[in-house]
Amino acid sequence: MTSSSPLYAQVALDVPLFTALSYRVPEHLRDHIAPGQLVQVPFRNRSKTGLIVALSTELDDPTLAPKIRDLYDLVDPEPLLSPHDVRFLSFVADYYLSPIGEVVRLAIPSAVRVEGIKHYRRLPEDQRTPAPNAPQTPLSLELAGALASLSDTEPTPVAALRESHAELTYHRLAELELRGLVEVTYQESASLKPKTERYFKLLPRPRGTLTGRLGANQLQILKLLDGMPSLSLPEIREHIASPYSSLKALEERGLIESWEEEVYRDPFADAPVEPAPSFELTLPQQRAVDAVARARQAGRFEGFVLHGVTGSGKTETYVRIIRDTLAAGRRALVLLPEIALTPQFVGVFRSHFGERIAVLHSGLTAAQKFDQWRQIRRDEVDIVIGARSALFAPINDLGVIVVDEEHDPSFKQEEGTRYNARDMALVRGKLARAQVILGSATPILESFYNARQGRLTYLAMPERVAARALPPVDIVDMRRGPHNPTAGPSSLLSTRLLGALDDTLHDQKQAILFLNRRGFSPCVVCEACGHVFHCPHCDVSLTYHRRMEALRCHHCDFSLRMPESCPECLHTGIDRKGVGTEQLEAHLRELYPRARVARLDRDTGAGPRLQQLLTSFRRREIDILVGTQMVTKGHDFPDVTLVGVVLADMSLNFPDFRAAERTFQLLTQVAGRAGRADSPGKVIIQTYTPEHYSLLTAREHDFESFAERELAQRQAMGYPPFGHLIALKFEGANEGATVQATRNYATAARRLLRTERAFGDAVSMLGPAMAPIARIKNRSRWQLLLKAADRALLRRFTIRTLELAGHFDAGQPHHRNVRIIIDVDPLNML
DNA sequence: AGCACGCCGACT
């Protein structure tokens, strides 16, 4: 055999390096290696597990040749991820200018990653069978020493063996395998292991066997097992308190047999399973289903914007599309914005599709996540439902991706790799030739615009099911003065909203009041000297929380007992300005002492309390629900007939070019909670800017007019969807160093703009500028915003800028303590 | 991220 040209593997490691590292593939592994496999590689002076992202016969940088080392071994003969998945991960890393290892970590739960560490166990002399190509020479002294240090009962991790025998490489140790001296196993070294259960079944009983002298327990077990394929130990224990000795006795007599089997830890344990309602599709629903079917039958990728008003039956449409997809032998992925919504959603899906569903979201325990992931990878489920991270689930034969409530900002990850699951769903769909459905009552302008440009297919569902009307929306001008007779005695709630509340309570219906600010008062001021209480760690004012009698920061965990007097002038009169949900709740309790008022926000709806509150509201144990954004999300409460928006201006005044769009979305979504069943609903919006087009178009349920108006503004400013943005964000404890780092990058960018025409003409830079919240958790925040109409050009420009600023160099002396965040397609400009 | 290397203060 002549030695062929070397083969290199690009391996992604869990280290913050932008690129994968290259390793030579040893000759004996050449035919067994593929992208998507986990491998053990030498890294510095230790061994690490990494994922092969590519194989090549040449190095992209030949000067690296002398540094290249051989990889040690495969961790598992089976690839962990499909080539499809690997390509997708590489794309994501590339697109978001993010280290590949960090992206791989998104896709593989940490518990799975350590799966299959190679172990050796010394075989007893009589069990040794050398391979035909084993060396005939005597075993070297070092290897004999290593062999001697192994146990013949307990497997030892090979990495541990290498530590005690530093002179031996993995490669040399492999000789022990070749000579048949050791047994090779791949074992989890982590705490998480697949859970197993002991199963029992009846053995066919030889005719005429005496069954005499069986205890009562033993007889009962035989009776239980009779007619059952098998039963697990817990199932047996449901009937017999302590069956252990009896089971053992029965097995010894050869009457039953037992074995260990992997079982999955079930995260659905508390998911309500609702009976599958049979339904007929409305015409628009049917059209949507048919449009998707055409793409599926043609076997091509297609992206759809499913624009369905609140209550138009989007979920039923998804169900039907997924059913067709499964019938065609492919699988489905459903992405939801909030884990809070999953139990209900999963319940609906289980009633339609049974057990072959997995869920993935950050609320699962590590063990549950581990099990769900393994089920998905083994093709044991057909539908995966989850929050944004489920985008990376290792689903084979993916046929359809549904992104429900695609406008929701929680699809954007705001740390690490700042991916947007909604955008990347389109990419994954394209790679898999799947159909991608982006569903919302308020599609983002990018979707609307792309549909108009023909890149996405627009599917409209403009009417609510069962001919229910969209609720009428009333805008109340809260500005005081003789021109405004509707302003009532309460500065918080207008007479019109109070009147509507009276009616709702009188009719024994429910109301939702939305106020996008938690706490009692968002700002606390000394009435004598004007001192405003600020967070000592963040550049924001403190919020007064009455229940805790404390001032709290909403950006860090700082909190302070509500002081008696001003720390500046010792004056005892301290004013609480502005209104949050806590105060609104208290106010309503005073106004309606007999109504049941509850509040839903991050303070009251943390963890399991959220489900409790929602359930309790659905059961009509609450009359008025006060809440933040959390009440706007797709919940379905049939008896809500009134929705009040206490102050619509809050999101309008946000320092962000998406403020108008956010406001429109918020108002439309919250208004959609009203009148979802047989009783008609009503919406009242209070505002100080009643003439704003976000409010006026929301009042008319007129998405198109809003979109036209907003698109015109975006075009004028070159903002998305007409231009693309990449934000460079700088955070550091030292303000001077942070500014300096920002300046260095700005200088690099400016130089490129000056020297290269292609960039200078097409790219613009805003900043260096202080971030709208200039300091959070004692870290100063600065930013640069890069903008261009051509996405590819903007990407190239950013990479060149980063290179020029030394961003990819290891270690940058000037910016040691400044964190530099690259935010591609930023959503949150704060 | 880790982790080794390196050049300056208080200890056997």
Place this chain on the structure above:
DNA sequence: GTCGGCGTGCTC
């Protein structure tokens, strides 16, 4: 004389 501080540089 050395132990160890954490600044800085690098990982195929």
